Amino acid sequence: xxxxxxxxxxLITVTGKKLTVTCSQNMNHEYMSWYRQDPGLGLRQxxxxxxxxxxxxxxxxxxxxxxxxxxxxxxxxxESPSPNQTSLYFCASSLLVPGTLSNSPLHFGNGTRLTVx
Amino acid sequence: GENVEQHPSTLSVQEGDSAxxxxxxxxxxxxxxxxxxxxxxxxxxxxIDIRSNVGEKKDQRIAVTLNKTAKHFSLxxxxxxxxxSAVYFCAARAGxxxxxxxxxxxxxxTRLMVKP
Numbered sequence: 001x002x003x004x005x006x007x008x009x010x011l012i013t014v015t016g017k018k019l020t021v022t023c024s025q026n027m028n029h030e031y032m033s034w035y036r037q038d039p040g041l042g043l044r045q046x047x048x049x050x051x052x053x054x055x056x057x058x059x060x061x062x063x064x065x066x067x068x069x070x071x072x073x074x075x076x077x078x079e080s081p082s083p084n085q086t087s088l089y090f091c092a093s094s095l096l097v098p099g100t101l102s103n104s105p106l107h108f109g110n111g112t113r114l115t116v117x
Numbered sequence: 118g119e120n121v122e123q124h125p126s127t128l129s130v131q132e133g134d135s136a137x138x139x140x141x142x143x144x145x146x147x148x149x150x151x152x153x154x155x156x157x158x159x160x161x162x163x164x165i166d167i168r169s170n171v172g173e174k175k176d177q178r179i180a181v182t183l184n185k186t187a188k189h190f191s192l193x194x195x196x197x198x199x200x201x202s203a204v205y206f207c208a209a210r211a212g213x214x215x216x217x218x219x220x221x222x223x224x225x226x227t228r229l230m231v232k233p
Contacts, residue, residue: 105163105166
């Protein structure tokens with residue numbers, strides 16, 4: 001089944017303790033992206049990657065890192081989490097950059113709810 | 118950069134009625150406008166999209182209209198059913214594949230409740 005898999009689904013941690021949220025897609029997509037969802041603010045892009053070893057900042061990159069060493073994986077790293085990073089995080093992928101082809105929709109994972117105390 | 122505003126933030130309708138969600142965008146270069154539906158505990162899923170060279174697109178009970186002059190686009194759901202209850206997001210994307218403006222900018226979301 002074609003899907004974007006994020007792990008873990010839920011994570012509670014303390015300020016300053018490094019964590020990684022994994023994301024993997026099995027559709028051979030070039031484009032991958034991380035978003036955070038906060039009430040009233042919709043989905044805001046953190047980082048995106050247009051291909052292996054190619055990453056770029058989105059709207060809200062501060063406090064986050066990503067890597068794209070393989071096409072299928074795009075982990076999100078919080079080196080020193082803070083309470084303002086408490087949020088619902090989504091990984092997404094598409095064949096190409098969204099909008100370049102009509103058959104290249106953005107596929108989302110089921111989310112990771114992160115709480116930083 | 119692009120700014121997308123979405124209204125209303127919550128919408129309650131009776132089953133069988135129509136629902137309309139509206140979005141405005143700021144960047145006149147935006148050329149792709151998708152709509153996503155997010156069910157409880159799941160990620161958003163694309164339900165319909167429209168490009169700037171088209172004014173309206175329909176898919177069964179859902180339709181999207183685009184007014185480029187006014188820079189707004191709307192989602193219309195007819196004959197609503199309880200399973201339409203979800204959070205809906207609009208988005209806009211400017212630019213082309215090779216430029217820096219590659220990201221989708223999302224609206225704040227609309228929680229639609231369809232009462233049986």
